[in-house]
Structure formats: structure tokens, C-alpha cells
Amino acid sequence: MRRFLALAVALVSLIAAGFLWTRDRPVAVATEAAPAAAPAESEAEDGALVAPVSDVTPADREARRFARYDKNRDAEVSRDEYLASRRKAFARLDTNGDGRLAFEEYAVATVKKFGKADRDGDGNLDADEFATTAAKRRAAPACQCSP
Incomplete structure (x- = not known):
């Protein structure tokens, strides 16, 4: 029981220390333009984190x-090429295979x-549950290696 109490006190102390350490840090503002920096840089001169800039x-x-x-x-x-993806989605929904979607x-x-x-x-x-219904974007492959 003492170990559990000591662990709980240590955990609360760490959380409090983390809160106190981060409360005076600047927060990134989405309306500000990101500074033009090399993609390898992850911190600005003032120590604030900079989001990577996509070259796409x-x-x-x-x-x-x-x-x-x-x-x-x-x-x-x-x-036909344009409709191919829609045909696949339709076929998945057409469970009885009659070519008509009831x-x-x-x-279902x-x-x-x-x-x-x-x-x-x-x-x-x-709101949190509803957010899970959004269409998921597939992540791009990390490597475009040739076989």
C-alpha cells in the first residue's frame, strides 16, 4: 500500500512539474505564417518548434x-477509369449482388x-465520437524504393 501511495505521489509530482515547466512557453498561432526554414530544422532561433513545410x-x-x-x-x-473506384464502392454496398442498391x-x-x-x-x-466518422486519408508510403 505504501508503494502504491509513493507511486501516486511521484506521478502527481511529475505531472505538476510538467505543467509548471510548460505553462509559460509560447503557443504556436495558426494564423501566423511559418518562417521559411530548411526542412531539417525543427526549432527556430527562439526555441519554438516549427512545423515542417511540405514541398508538395x-x-x-x-x-x-x-x-x-x-x-x-x-x-x-x-x-470507365473515372467510374472504376465508384464501381468498387458500389459493389461493396450491393450485398445481394443484384446491381441495384436498395x-x-x-x-446497413x-x-x-x-x-x-x-x-x-x-x-x-x-464531438469526439463524431470525429471518428470522418473519412480517413491513407498515409503516403515512407519510401518509394524500387525492387
């Missing part, structure tokens, strides 16, 4: 999106998603 431009991002759709690499996206088939997927998000099972989503 909107034009590059759009070119990558176009390349994902252009399966045959002919520099044109055909109607409301019940659509609702939606109800499952709601059920996973409703962690406390009260039938309502609070």
Missing part, C-alpha cells in the same frame, strides 16, 4: 490524383459505421 504543391497533388485514375497511362482519363443495403453500412463510432452505446455521438 497543389499542382503536384492534382497530378498524382490524375495518375491514380489514369490506369492505362495514356494521359487521358476515360469514363436503401437497406446502404443503411451507415448503421455499422454509426455503431462503431458510438463507443458508449447511448445512441448519440458526442
